[in-house]
Amino acid sequence: MSQSDEFQARLRTLEELRAAxxxxxxxxxxxxxxxxxxxxxxxxxxxxHVTVAGRIVGxxxxxxxxxxxxxxxxxxxxxxxxxxxxxxxxxxxxASGVPRPKAGERRLNGRIQLSIQRPVVGEEGWAxxxxxxxxxxxxxxGETFHTQRGEPSVRVERLTLLAKALRPLPEKFHGLEDTEAxxxxxxxxxxxxxxxxxxxxxxSRLVGYMRRFLDARDFxxxxxxxxxxxxxxxxxxxxxxxxxxxxxxLYLRIALELYxxxxxxxxxxxxxxxxxxxxxxxxxxxxxPEYTMLELYQAYADYKAMMxxxxxxxxxxxxxLLGTTRLTVAGxxxxxxxxxxxxxxxxxxxxxxxxxxxxxxSQGELYAAAARAGVELPxxxxxxxxxxxxxxxxxxxxxxxxxHLIDYPVELSPLAKRKPGTDDLVERFESFVGGIEIAxxxxxxxxxxxxxxxxxxxxxxxxxxxxxxxPVDEDFxxxxxxxxxxxxxxxxxxxxxxxxxxxxxxIRDVILFPHLRRDER
Numbered sequence: 001m002s003q004s005d006e007f008q009a010r011l012r013t014l015e016e017l018r019a020a021x022x023x024x025x026x027x028x029x030x031x032x033x034x035x036x037x038x039x040x041x042x043x044x045x046x047x048x049h050v051t052v053a054g055r056i057v058g059x060x061x062x063x064x065x066x067x068x069x070x071x072x073x074x075x076x077x078x079x080x081x082x083x084x085x086x087x088x089x090x091x092x093x094x095a096s097g098v099p100r101p102k103a104g105e106r107r108l109n110g111r112i113q114l115s116i117q118r119p120v121v122g123e124e125g126w127a128x129x130x131x132x133x134x135x136x137x138x139x140x141x142g143e144t145f146h147t148q149r150g151e152p153s154v155r156v157e158r159l160t161l162l163a164k165a166l167r168p169l170p171e172k173f174h175g176l177e178d179t180e181a182x183x184x185x186x187x188x189x190x191x192x193x194x195x196x197x198x199x200x201x202x203x204s205r206l207v208g209y210m211r212r213f214l215d216a217r218d219f220x221x222x223x224x225x226x227x228x229x230x231x232x233x234x235x236x237x238x239x240x241x242x243x244x245x246x247x248x249x250l251y252l253r254i255a256l257e258l259y260x261x262x263x264x265x266x267x268x269x270x271x272x273x274x275x276x277x278x279x280x281x282x283x284x285x286x287x288x289p290e291y292t293m294l295e296l297y298q299a300y301a302d303y304k305a306m307m308x309x310x311x312x313x314x315x316x317x318x319x320x321l322l323g324t325t326r327l328t329v330a331g332x333x334x335x336x337x338x339x340x341x342x343x344x345x346x347x348x349x350x351x352x353x354x355x356x357x358x359x360x361x362s363q364g365e366l367y368a369a370a371a372r373a374g375v376e377l378p379x380x381x382x383x384x385x386x387x388x389x390x391x392x393x394x395x396x397x398x399x400x401x402x403x404h405l406i407d408y409p410v411e412l413s414p415l416a417k418r419k420p421g422t423d424d425l426v427e428r429f430e431s432f433v434g435g436i437e438i439a440x441x442x443x444x445x446x447x448x449x450x451x452x453x454x455x456x457x458x459x460x461x462x463x464x465x466x467x468x469x470x471p472v473d474e475d476f477x478x479x480x481x482x483x484x485x486x487x488x489x490x491x492x493x494x495x496x497x498x499x500x501x502x503x504x505x506x507i508r509d510v511i512l513f514p515h516l517r518r519d520e521r
Contacts, residue, residue, distance in 0.1 A: 003168070010166045013131050017164065022128065024164040029053050029139050034075030035110030042144050042152045051141040052112055052154060053162060055191070056134050057169070065118035067129065068153075071138060075110035076201075113153040114140050125159045135165030183514050199510055202321060203498045207274060209317045210294055210494075219270040219296060224259035226252060226276070232476065233257030233415070235468040236279040239289075252278035256295040257415065257489065258476045261444065264297050265484045272296035274494065285506040286436055289515055292494040297444070301488035303427045306441040307404050310431055310490055311338035314402075314438075314497065322501060329434035329500055332400050340402040340431070345391065348405060353394035357387055357409065358424075382461045384411035399432035414454040414470050416442035433500045441490035448480040 017024045031053040033041070041048050052071065059069035118126045120142075132138065139160040147153055170192050182189040182196070189196045211221065229248070231238040233255030243250050256273050263271045274294045281287060298305065318325045318336045325336040350356050353373050360366040363383045370377065370386050375393055377386060387409055399405070407419055408428040416426035427443035445451050455472040462469035498510040508514035 006168050007166060010133060010164070013133070014164050014166065017128075017131060017161070020127075022161060024161055026160070026162060029160075029162050031139060035071070035073050035112035036075035038112050038144055038154065039110070039152045042146060046143075046145045048144045049142070050144055050154060051139060052114075053139040054110070054112070054137065055165075056132060056136050056138060057111065058134070059114075060132060060134060062116075062130075065126075067116045068147075069114045069116060069129075069132075070111050071114060071140070072111045113147070113151050114142075115145075115147070115153050115155045116159065117155070121156055121159055125156075128159055128161060132161070133165060133168070135167070135169045136161060137163035137165070180516065183508055183516055186513055196509075199498065199502050199504065200512065202502055203494070203510060205321050206317055206498060206501065207494060209320055210274065210313065210492075213313050213316060214270075214272050214296060217270070219272045219298075220268060222260070222263060222268075222271050222273055223275070224253075224256055224263075224273055226278075228253050228259075230471055230473050230475070232470055232473045234277075234279075235470065236281060237467055239278050239280050254279050255491070256293060257491070258473060260295060260297050261484065261487070261489070262476070262479050264299050264487050265479050265482055269299035269485075270296070283515070285508075286496065288495070288507050288511060291507070291511070293491050294494055295489070295491040297487055297489040299485045299487050302443040302486065303406075303429055303441055303488055306488045306490040307340075307342070307406075307429060307431075308338070310439050310441065310492065311336075311340045311402065311404075313492075314433075317497075318501065327500065328503065330400050334401045334433065336402055336433070340404055342404045342406050342429075344407050345395075345405045346407070346409070348395045349387070349390050352398055353390050355390055357390070378465070380465050382411070382464060382466050384409070384461070385466065387412055396432065396437070397435050400434055402431070402433045404429045404431050410454075413442065414458050415445055415451075417445045417447075418450075436496050436499065437493070438496045438500065439490055439492045441488065444484070444487040444489050446480065446484040446487065448477055451480055452477055 014024055031051050033050040033052055035052060035054060038050055038052060041050070052073070054071035054073035057070050057072045059067065061067065116125075116129050121129065139162055140154055140156045141158040142154045142156040145153055145155055170188055182193070186196075190200065215221070227241070227243075227250045229250060231251040231254045233253075234257070236254040238251040238254050241250050241252065242248070254277055256275060256277070260271055260273060272294060273296075274292065276290055277293050278290050280289060283289070298309075315325055315336050315338050318327070327334055327336065346357050355366075355369045355373050357366065360369045363386070366383055366386050367377070367379065367381065370390055373390070373394070375386070375389050377389060381389075391405075395405070406429040407425045408416070410416075410418065410424055410426050413426045413428045416428040419425045419427050426445075429441055430437050431439035431441075445454070452472075455470060455477070458469040459472060495507050495510050498504070499507060502510065504510050
């Protein structure tokens with residue numbers, strides 16, 4: 001049957017149900033137990049009276065006066081809620097009584113079998129059952145038992161339709177094979193793709209772990225503006241919107257940084273925010289125009305303290321959520337256990353590209369050296385952009401094991417404090433796993449005079465074609481002139497850490513509803 005024919009057939013069934021006085025979309029349901037809870041009960045005894053609710057995902061083939069149907073809800077073994085590892089599944093099975101999935105099978109969502117017997121549900125119940133389709137949402141009340149094959153089940157006494165599905169689920173064994181369809185119809189992907197649900201679950205638990213980690217260290221969670229009169233805190237092109245009442249343009253924030261620093265100045269010594277940033281840039285396997293960051297600032301700390309915090313947090317999250325610090329990333333086994341190596345950025349560029357940045361102090365000299373190494377850039381590209389391109393092209397692909405790249409050129413870091421004893425470096429690091437940057441951190445620049453000079457240099461870069469150069473933020477400078485204590489700050493990409501933990505190869509797999517081109521079909 002074609003999709004169109006299937007839709008029409010289900011519409012006819014909907015009309016039949018209504019003609020029979022059955023509401024196919026009742027306003028309320030009254031489940032008493034989830035599928036996982038029923039399975040746990042059946043580890044101890046049979047005969048409990050329960051009411052379950054879920055989506056029909058299998059069965060519907062009666063054998064005379066008997067039928068077996070599987071329904072699925074959102075429940076899961078408690079110990080497996082945050083686990084994607086074999087160790088976690090073993091613990092979950094023991095804790096909840098839900099059987100460990102067979103090889104190649106992961107079962108996070110709860111399933112329970114319904115045994116529907118015509119003499120038990122009566123003629124009305126049997127007539128309703130015969131009108132059901134895969135994908136329908138039902139409620140079933142009855143007693144718990146095991147079949148002769150040992151399958152945890154509910155012997156249905158009362159069957160209620162909660163929502164009639166007018167369109168069929170994807171085929172059981174093929175699912176959504178079209179990658180674009182998976183992203184556009186994420187709800188179907190989540191229904192039929194266990195790995196997609198696993199990613200959502202792990203991401204949620206990761207954010208929860210980050211909050212607990214920071215709360216235990218006396219950080220406070222705050223919220224800062226998403227709509228800002230001036231964007232800042234990063235190098236990116238912003239999205240622009242318009243505030244009609246005030247007749248002025250506003251920007252979607254590109255970073256959380258500058259408002260969080262205002263809170264440090266205001267006397268809150270440890271602050272963090274988990275929120276969305278928006279950057280008007282291209283799409284790639286690592287980049288999305290809307291993404292989630294954890295950003296935190298700690299007074300009386302520096303970038304070394306941020307390194308320790310970063311690696312300790314990631315290691316702890318891996319142990320709690322995955323049951324191990326050893327993961328396979330980009331085809332190689334890596335260990336997230338702290339401490340991670342500290343590698344000076346300029347040394348790494350020299351090692352992997354053959355270009356000694358310090359030996360080429362002018363823009364022209366560095367441009368020529370990068371061109372000889374194979375980097376193609378416009379001839380007027382600012383020196384900072386050339387260094388960044390050398391990093392992306394030659395260094396990042398080699399940073400599979402957890403690594404902190406440290407001590408960046410001042411041109412690349414207008415908000416970071418100079419490293420004592422140097423004129424050209426700042427106390428900044430970026431953290432990489434699997435060739436992906438997962439964190440960026442500074443000892444924060446707190447000298448308002450130098451910060452103004454850095455902003456003005458950024459304006460000069462903008463005049464020479466750098467559209468991502470940082471604007472001069474007079475309000476932030478005013479705040480800084482009131483005195484900011486020595487501070488360490490770090491931003492950690494929630495999406496990218498999720499990629500590392502789940503083995504996802506594109507950021508779209510870890511964002512529930514990623515941005516796509518408009519479907520013109």
